[in-house]
Amino acid sequence: MAPAVIAVRPWLTQGLDIEGLSAALRETVRGEVRFDKGSRGAYDTDASNYRQIPIGVVIPKSTDDVVAAVEACHRFGAPVFSRGGGTSLGGQCTNTAVLLDMAKYYNKVESIDGETRVSVVQPGMVLDELNRASRGQAGIMFGPRPATHTHCTIGGMLGNNSCGSTAQWSGTTAENVRRLEVLTYDGLRMWVGPTDDEEYEAIQRAGGRRAEIYRSLRELVDRYGDEIRSRFPNIPRRISGYNLPDLLPENGFNVARALVGSESTCVTILRAELDMLPEPPHLCLLLAGYQDVAAVGDRVTLAGDFNPYMVEGLDHRLLEYERGRRLNMRALHKLPEVGAWMMVKTIGDTPEQAHERAEGLLRKLQEAGGLITWRIYQDPEDQEEIDKVRDVALGATSRVPGRLDTWPGWEDSAVPPERLGDYLRDLRNLLDDYGYDEAPLYGHFGQGCVHTSIPFDLVTANGIGKFRTFLTKSAHLVADYGGSLSGEHGDGQARGELLPVMFGERLVRAFERFKAIFDPDGKMNPGKVVHANPLDAQLRLGVDWRPPTPQTHFDFPDDGGFVGVPTRCFGVGECRRHDSGTEVMCPSYVVTKEEEHSTRGRMRLLYEMMRGDFITDGWRSTEVRDSLDLCLACKGCKRDCPIGVDVATYKSEFLSHHYAGRIRPLYHYSLGWLPLWARLAAPVPFLANTVTRTPGLRYVAKAVAGIDQRRAVPKFASRRFVDSFHRRGNRGSGERGRVVLWPDTFTNSMQPHIAASATVVLEAAGFEVIVPRSTVCCGLTWISTGQLSVAEKVARHSLDVLIPYLREGLQVVGLEPSCTSVMRSDMVDLLDGDVDAVRLRAQTVTLAELLNERAGDFTPRLSTQDGRRPVGVVQKHCHQHAVLGFEQDKDLMERIGLEPQILKSGCCGLAGDFGMTAAHREVSMACAERVLLPAVRDADPDAVILADGFSCRTQIDGAGTGRAGVHLAELVAAAVRGQRLGQYPERTIGGR
Structure with missing residues (x-):
């Protein structure tokens, strides 16, 4: 990271000595201190509508680091706040202050006691990782589970009272x-909790700041x-305001719970x-379908007698958004189309008891009337599949092509559950009155909490004015129902200004006093909750939002051109998943834990x-370049990001x-132009291999090419596949028709035995194989290195060869997943939607797809x-996961008698040119060592290691x-x- 200190807007920092603060932090903090633009820009916002550039970022490694950082900020008068996963929707995790990112290092479980069912954790601990550890040790878990459970932190949950x-x-976090x-x-520094009179007196006797x-x-x-008792709504989801009722004597004068939800x-x-x-x-899931979402709201209280684990509601608009994004399609196909669904999970000591309770609730709902259809799921995998329909709701409703962009702002109001149906009707009417009729309604209906994302116009003065008046009317509506402005995500900046509507001016003064008791200088996350910045200030967009419309090589149709790219990311943070044993979206983030290296950053x-x-x-920009430098172009975000961003293409x-017009890194010329060098080496492959494998020459060659000296340069084959094939001639019967076998550079020039195996398979299956005589290439290596003018020419030439x-109507069979992916996605956008490129996309298939669909x-x-x-x-190539799909490959493996053990490893880490350079080696190997390489080392000696990707x-x-590793084509050919498995497959074109 660049050490330079960047000046911050002086009117936001009141003459703060930024350079002195930076130096003091570097002197006293063992962790990382960053004041460069790249680091600060990556933390410019959370998942809200707001944007404030932090003064600097501190990534503490220990409690001492946190203490030292806050002490330095206090000494220089700098505002400060903490952040966990950064997924807050109210703007509480964006500020012009020193940001403490707890998630990278300060994330340990300090103890788990199974007998007392107590754990002690550091604030950067991810919820799912805590629960994985506690389940393993003691069979216990932390109960509250936000939709962001894979990457939200305990500190963030404490901050928002998640x-x-x-x-x-389970109840709320508090x-x-x-x-x-x-x-x-x-x-x-002190421990706080419930305080009886005896402890209170002891604190007073000790004196000092704590006693004060x-x-x-x-x-x-x-x-x-008295006002706390009368004005605070007695509802399950009162998240707005500070938790002053927990300070009442009848509630144990609980200072800890009073501070939960105070948003830093x-x-x-600290702990x-x-x-x-x-x-x-055991859990059992009941899905009950109704005409509309208000009908669901009318009936949620009926679930209370059946020991529910969760009671959720969602309307048809949410499901339409998910279908539009093609999210959770398997689950959605199982659901009849109705106006809304109630989702209830019942708990039982046995599967039968959980099922009986679900059936008991079903009978109750049938008696109440209005039930259209229902489903009961007892299998945990089926339940998990349906859970995802609800979990991805926030991302699914944002930035959907063909629909208006939706934003938070009124996303989590809560009312008494017994009044939910009427509230939903009134809220829907209000949305319709403002022209926000596309906004879906869903949420934690059993506790009266309603989520929605609304198509606010946040770039024009009229639209922002409409945004303000809608939120004000909504606040009055929920207050009239005896509800809470926030039922989950907290106040931050989005609702802080509106707290008087809910609590009245006197209680808001009590909130201000509560903050001042702990923070008399007003330096802790200023402008949030109390003395809040206006709800329409510091907007991420605003009336001055006017991005350029640059000329680009790719079309970016899903973004509306590159102009739509910067607002595509909503900030939900799914890219920050890094739990071992899962397929992760962003491999470089997993190994660096750096916000700049996440998809979101x-x-x-x-x-x-x-x-x-x-x-x-x-x-x-060098900041953008440095952030993108560790992107492996795996396209995991294209598949797994709920918004579907495609950072590889960006x-x-x-x-x-x-x-x-500038000199590029050396590997852009060597590896980026690999197809050309392979073509030139074809007549004399031994010369190229001599240069890359002879000591001395090898060192010079790698240095000139910009390749890591510790990497072996792949060897050119003595004869290319296309030369062998055309010398041999076609031997297929053609009973099932003709297919074109795509001779990608890696297979053709380096591992031709794979294409030879594919030929054997295709001919045995009854196909006539065609291999183009002209040199063809998808342009992958030029695309990955950003040499797009060349890539366009190469792709255009190859498309012209394929046009006949x-x-x-012939199908094109791809063997290398990354090249096949280009033909199935990138080439159309690179060639301006050329109709023949569209045909190629539709007619490109994998070997497994062809055999399953036409040779069953x-x-x-x-x-x-x-x-x-x-x-x-099996190492699934990342482009098989992200673009091509893998189910057909799995089916073919099972069809030929293989038992596939598919690794949840994500990208192998080599990723074409990425892992071939010294600068990327550490990240490359860390990606591989996460799951892939240990699994290969531990594999049974008789098992085959299957990897279709050349890089893998x-x-x-x-x-x-x-x-x-071997290719699936080799196994089918065997x-x-x-x-028999274990015999080395034939490496040359030959008879069967």
């Missing part, structure tokens, strides 16, 4: 907190107690002592580049402009020496595992030839 669907069973260790801005705080809190309760505006949380719950033994910097007032050098476009076959009766079988079913340890096989072969 809930999630399971709060129906209700599951025993004690907190906190740090005040002026340096007091406790004395002031008691005075606050004495002064405002009062103290910095949390949490109550854990036994995991529910990269999108933030692209936004700042397009905005132009913070990062001002556009396409030449990176290619950026590089094309960044290096226009395409117009005849072709069933060669693998065998082993001892007659057991052969096992394959190269990573496996070069990592010293002692194992070699079955065709009758070879």
Whole structure:
């Protein structure tokens, strides 16, 4: 990271000595201190409508680091706030202050006690990782489970008083907190919790700042107690405002619970002592369909007698959004189309008991009337599939092509559950009155909490004025129902200004006093909750939003051109998943834990580049370049991001402009132009291999090419596949028709035995194989290095070669997943939607797709020496996951008798040119060592290592595992030839 200190707008920091602050932090903090533009720009916003550039970012490694950072901020008068996963929707995690990012290092479980069911954790701990550890040790879990459970942190949950669907069973985060260790801005460090009279007196006798705080809190309760009792809504989801009822004597004068939900505006949380719950033994899911969402709201209280784990509601608009994004299609296909659904999970000590309770509730709903259809799911996998329909709601309703962009603002109001149906009717009427009729309604209906994303216009003065008046009317509506402005996500900036509507001016003064007791200087996350910035200020867009409309090589149709790219990312943070054993979206983030290397962080910097007032050098930005540098172009975000961003393509476009008219990195010329070098080497491959494999020459060659000296350069084959094929001639019967076999550079010039195996398979299956005589290439290596003018020419030439076959309707079989992916996605956008490129996209298939769809009766079988079913340890190529799909490959493996053990490893880490450079080696190998390489080393000696990607096989072969990866085509060919697994497949074109 660049060490330079960047000046912050002086009118926001009141003459703060930025350079002195930066130096002081670097001197006292062992963790990372960053004041460069790239780091700050990556943290410019959360998942809200607001944007404020932080003064600097501190990433503490320990409690001492946190204390030192806050002390330095106090000494220099700098505002400060903490952040966990950064997914807040109210703007509480964006500020012109020093940001403490707890998630990277300060994320340990300090203890888990199964007997007392208590855990002590650091605030950066991710919820799912805590629960994985506590389940494993003691069979217990932290109960509240927001939709962001895979990447939200305990500190963030404490900051917002998070809930999630399971709060129906567990209660809110505050209700599951025993004690907190906190740090005040002026340096007091203490544990807080419930306080009886004896402890209170002991604190007063000790004197000092702690005694002053406790004395002031008691005075606050004495002064405002009656109003606290009368004005705070007695509902399950009252998240707005500070938790002053927990300070009442009848509630134990619980300072810890009072601070939960204070959004880093009062103290910095150092540790949390949490109550854990036994995991529910068995769950059963009931889905009940109704005419509209208000009818669901009318009936949610009926679930209370059946021990519900969760009671959710969602309307047809949400499902339409998900269908439009093609999210959770398997689950949605199972659901009849109705106006709305109620989702209830019942708990039982046995599966039968959980099922009986679900059936009991079903009978109750039938008696109540209005039920149209229902489904009961007892299988946990089916339940998990349906859960995802609800979990992805926030992302699914944002930035959907063909629909208006939706935004938060009134996304989590809550009312008494018994009044939910009427509230939903009135809220729908209000939305319709303002022209927001596309807004879906869904949420935690069992506790009266309603979520929605609304198509606000946040770029024109009239639209922003309409936004303000709608939120004001909505606040009055929910207050009239005795509800809460926020039922889950907190107040932040979005609702802080509206708190008087709900609580009245006197209680808001009590909130201001509560903050001042802990933070008399007003430096803790200023402008949030109390003394809040206006709800229409510091908008991420606003009336001055005017991004440029640059000429680009790709079309970016899903973004509406590149102008739509910067606002595509909503900030939900799914890219920050890094739990081991899952397929992760962003491999570089998983191994670096850097916000700049997350999909979200990269999108933030692209936004700042397009905005132009913070990062001002556009396409030449080194901050954007550095953030994109560790993108492996795996396209995981294209598949797994709920918004469907495609950072790999954005990176290619950026590089094309960044290096226009400039000298590029050496590997752009060597690896980026690999297809040309392979073509030139074809007549004399031994010369090229001699240069790359002879000591001395090898060192010079790698240095000139910009290749890591520790990497082996792949060897050129003695004869290319296309030369062997055309010398041999076609031998297929053509009973099933003709197909074109695509001779990608990697297969054709380096591992021709794979294409030879595919030919054997295709001919055995009854196809006539056609291989183009002219040199063809999809342009992948030029695309990945951002040499898009060349890529366009290469792709155009190859398309021209294929046109006769395409117009005849022939299918093109791709063997290398990354090249096949280009033909199935990138080429159309690169060639301006050329109709023949569209034909190529539609007619490109994988080997598995072709055999499954057109040769279903072709069933060669693998065998082993001892007659057991052969096992394959399978590394799924990231483009198979993201673009091509993998189910057909899995089906073919099983069809030929292989038992596939598919690794949840994500990208192998080599990723074409990425892992071949010294600068990327550490990240490349860390990606591979996360799951892939350990699995290969641990694989049974008789198992085959299956990897269709050339990069994946190269990573496996070069990592010293002692194992070699094979392509699926080789396995099917072995079955065709009758070879037993373990015999080396034939490496030349030949008879069957």
